[in-house]
Amino acid sequence: MKLRICHLYPDLMNIYGDRGNIIALSRRAQWAGIEVEVVNVPLGASLDASACDIIFIGGGQDKEQALIAKDLQEVKGKAIIEAVQEGAALLAVCGGYQLLGKYFKTGADAVLPGIGLFDAWTVAGSKRCIGDVLVECDFTGERHTLVGFENHSGKTYLGESLKPLGKVLHGFGNNAEDGREGAIYKNAFGTYLHGSILPKNPWFTDHLIRVALQRRYGDQASLARVDTSFEDRAHQAVIARIRNRGKLDTGAI
Amino acid sequence: MELSRSSGCVAQESSESPSRPNTHVMVYLPPIGTHIAAWNSKTGLLPGSAGALRVSSVRLVAAIIAGKLVAFVSRHLNLGGGTTFPGQVTRRIDPRALEKMTARLEQGCIIVTGTNGKTTTTRMISNILRHAGFKPVHNRSGANLITGVTSAILNSSSLLGQPRGDVGLFEVDEANLPRTLAETHPKVVVINNLFRDQLDRYGEIDYVAGLWRGALQTLPPSACVVLNADDPLVASLGKSTRARVLYFGIEDERYGNQILEHAADSKSCVNCGARYVYDVAFYGHVGKYACPVCGEKRPLPNLYAAHLMLASTSGSELSLSTPDGPLEVKVSLPGLYNVYNTLAAAATGFALDIPVVAIKQGVDTFSAAFGRIERVAIGDKMVFLALVKNPVGFNEVLRTLFLDGLPKNLLILINDNIADGTDISWLWDVDFEALQGKVNSVVISGTRAEDMAVRLKYALVDTAAISLETDLDKALQAGLTNVGEGGTLYVLPTYTAMLEIRALMQKMGYVGKFWQD
Numbered sequence: 130m131k132l133r134i135c136h137l138y139p140d141l142m143n144i145y146g147d148r149g150n151i152i153a154l155s156r157r158a159q160w161a162g163i164e165v166e167v168v169n170v171p172l173g174a175s176l177d178a179s180a181c182d183i184i185f186i187g188g189g190q191d192k193e194q195a196l197i198a199k200d201l202q203e204v205k206g207k208a209i210i211e212a213v214q215e216g217a218a219l220l221a222v223c224g225g226y227q228l229l230g231k232y233f234k235t236g237a238d239a240v241l242p243g244i245g246l247f248d249a250w251t252v253a254g255s256k257r258c259i260g261d262v263l264v265e266c267d268f269t270g271e272r273h274t275l276v277g278f279e280n281h282s283g284k285t286y287l288g289e290s291l292k293p294l295g296k297v298l299h300g301f302g303n304n305a306e307d308g309r310e311g312a313i314y315k316n317a318f319g320t321y322l323h324g325s326i327l328p329k330n331p332w333f334t335d336h337l338i339r340v341a342l343q344r345r346y347g348d349q350a351s352l353a354r355v356d357t358s359f360e361d362r363a364h365q366a367v368i369a370r371i372r373n374r375g376k377l378d379t380g381a382i
Numbered sequence: 383m384e385l386s387r388s389s390g391c392v393a394q395e396s397s398e399s400p401s402r403p404n405t406h407v408m409v410y411l412p413p414i415g416t417h418i419a420a421w422n423s424k425t426g427l428l429p430g431s432a433g434a435l436r437v438s439s440v441r442l443v444a445a446i447i448a449g450k451l452v453a454f455v456s457r458h459l460n461l462g463g464g465t466t467f468p469g470q471v472t473r474r475i476d477p478r479a480l481e482k483m484t485a486r487l488e489q490g491c492i493i494v495t496g497t498n499g500k501t502t503t504t505r506m507i508s509n510i511l512r513h514a515g516f517k518p519v520h521n522r523s524g525a526n527l528i529t530g531v532t533s534a535i536l537n538s539s540s541l542l543g544q545p546r547g548d549v550g551l552f553e554v555d556e557a558n559l560p561r562t563l564a565e566t567h568p569k570v571v572v573i574n575n576l577f578r579d580q581l582d583r584y585g586e587i588d589y590v591a592g593l594w595r596g597a598l599q600t601l602p603p604s605a606c607v608v609l610n611a612d613d614p615l616v617a618s619l620g621k622s623t624r625a626r627v628l629y630f631g632i633e634d635e636r637y638g639n640q641i642l643e644h645a646a647d648s649k650s651c652v653n654c655g656a657r658y659v660y661d662v663a664f665y666g667h668v669g670k671y672a673c674p675v676c677g678e679k680r681p682l683p684n685l686y687a688a689h690l691m692l693a694s695t696s697g698s699e700l701s702l703s704t705p706d707g708p709l710e711v712k713v714s715l716p717g718l719y720n721v722y723n724t725l726a727a728a729a730t731g732f733a734l735d736i737p738v739v740a741i742k743q744g745v746d747t748f749s750a751a752f753g754r755i756e757r758v759a760i761g762d763k764m765v766f767l768a769l770v771k772n773p774v775g776f777n778e779v780l781r782t783l784f785l786d787g788l789p790k791n792l793l794i795l796i797n798d799n800i801a802d803g804t805d806i807s808w809l810w811d812v813d814f815e816a817l818q819g820k821v822n823s824v825v826i827s828g829t830r831a832e833d834m835a836v837r838l839k840y841a842l843v844d845t846a847a848i849s850l851e852t853d854l855d856k857a858l859q860a861g862l863t864n865v866g867e868g869g870t871l872y873v874l875p876t877y878t879a880m881l882e883i884r885a886l887m888q889k890m891g892y893v894g895k896f897w898q899d
Contacts (some may be wrong), residue, residue: 140649140657144578144586149810152840190586196655259804278805325810328836359839362850363832370829 149325188223196294248288262300276320469532496574510744579880
C-alpha cells in the first residue's frame, strides 16, 4: 500500500516545527509497512485532488499568511475542498486552520478571505494564547487526549453544525471562551495545537493514516500496530506537568 | 535551580572590577551640593538652569546609591538577580539614569544585538578594545535587558555617575534595541543575524526586523551600523538609516550548500516577497542571495572572509579582506557561526578606526564566553559543552561536532523555562537526521527530555542508544560512564540547562564560578 502526503506551502507555512507532523506521518506509515510519498506543493503550484491521500498545511507569519490566502483563493482552494469531499484526510494547524475557515479578520478593515472548508471564522484577538494544551476527544468512538502547545492571538468561532476537535481541559483552544478546540469536517481536522502535534499524539497520527488508507484501499484496509513507547511517555509528561502545576482537576482525566 | 540562581547573583561582578570592596559606598558619599556643582563644571555638562541640573544630578546620585545598595545586599546574601535588580531599582528612582551615565563615556557606546552570538561577539569586541587601549564598560554577564545594561554601568560607576571606563559595550536583547538606542545614543550598532528564536517571547521575525528598522532610523549620520551582508533581513536594514553602514560577510564558498536548510527563516524577499535565489547558503538563510524578481540582493561586504579553514571543534583560520588590506586571524572557537561572530567583531574594530594590529590581537587571543563553548576535564575524560538554543544554532553545533566524521557520546539537556523559550516545537526544525549512525550513546535530560527522545526516534537514531534520565546529576554520570577512558562527552544544553550543568560541575569542583573567566 502507498500513501501520498501533500504538504502545502512547506517553505512558507512552517513556523512552529510543522515539519514534525510530516515526519510523524511518514515514519509511522513506513513503520507500518506503507510506502509514503511526500509531495511539496508550494505557492503557485496546483493540487490534484484525487491524488492526495493526506493534506497538511501549517502555520505562518502574517506576511506569509496574506500570500497564502491569495494562493488558496486563486489556485488550490477548490482542489482542497474537492479532496476532502472525496474523503481525503487533512490536517491544518494554526494559520493554515484559520485560512480554511470562511475568513480571518486581521484588523479593523483588514480581512483575509478563507476557502470555507470549515464553517468557522477567525477574528484577531488582543491577547496572545500561549502555553501547553490538553484536549479531550471522542471522534473515533473512543476517548482520547491530545497534548500540544498553542501560540496564537486569532480567535476562531465555529458555526452551528461544525464539530470541534475536542474539549479543552487545559489551555485556551479556539477562542479562550467556549472551551472548544479545533474543528472536524469529514476527515479534515483543524487545530491550534503544534509542538508538533502529531509526534506526541500517535493515536491521532495513526487515525489520519488509517482513514486515508481506507479511502484509498477500502474499509477493510488495516494499519499495523506500531510502537508508541517514547511517544506515550512524552504525552504523559505533558499531562503530568499540567497536573503538577495544579492546573488540572484530578477528576478531569 | 538554587545553585544557578546563586551563581547568577555573583555574575554582575564584571572583570573590570573583580574584587572591588563595597566599602566605597561610604568613602565616596559626598556632601552632595558642593561635589555635584564642582563635578558639573569639570565635565562641562551642560548649561540649562543650574537648579534643574542639580535636581537631575541629585536624583541620579540617589538612584545610584539605591542601586549599589541593592547590588551589595543581593551579592552578600546570595539572593540572586544581581545582574538586573540593581538596574531596576536605579531606573525606578531615575528613569534617565542609563542615559545620564552613558553620556559621560568619553568614547560613547557600542550596542550589539542579533539572535545568535551576541555574547561571544561582544566579548570579542571587548578583547579588541582592550588591545587598543580602551577601557570598556561591558554587561559581561550577558544580562541584556535594559535593566541588565543599567546594572552593568551602575556597577562600574562612581556614586556621582562617572563610569570607570571610556567606552560602553552592551549586548542587548532583540526586543530591547529601540529603548537601548534611545537611551545610550550609540556610536556603533552591530547586528549579526536574525533567526527564529523564542517566538513565544518576541512574536515573528518580521516583527523584530520592524522594531530594528525603526530604531536604526533614529541614528544620526555620525553613527555607524555594522551589518551582516549575508543575512537578507539584517542587510536590508542598511537602507533604513542615515548612519554610515559597514557590511561584513563570507566570500569563500567552500563551506556553503546549494540548498537552504530546513531551518532557514527569511527566504522571501524583503521588497517583493518572491523567493530569494541562493548562489550559496552557509547556514540557515545566511548566504549569497538575490531576488530574481525585483533585483534586491546581498550588498558587497566591506570586510569579508576571503579564505577560511574550519578545523572541527578546535577553531578556524581566516584570511580577511578589510578596508585597510588583508588580515590573517586565528579564532579558537569552532564553527561557521563563530566565523560570523569574528567578522562582526573585526568590522566593529574598523568602524571605530582601531588599528589592524589591535584587531588581530583581540581576535587571536580571544577565548570563549562561558558555557557557549567550553571544555572541562573530569578525571581522565573531557566534557565538551556547547550551548544550543534554536534550530540554526543547534544545526551548526551538530555540523561542527561531526566535522571529523567520528561517532560520539552525547548528553542533550532540553529545558523550556522562559529563558529557553517555552515552546519547544523548534526541536522539529533541527536536522537530527544527521545523527543517524553517528552516535554511540545519547543521554537525555531536562524538563522536555521526553520530547527530545521522540524527536531522535523520528530522526531514526537507534532507540537502543537513547536513555532518559530525569536527574541531572545521574544524567551526567550516565553520560560519563558511556565514554571510554580518555574520551569526550559532548554536552548540548539549552540556556537554563547550561546554567544548571555548569552549577553542578562547579559543585563537583570542575569549573570555576563564571565571573572568574
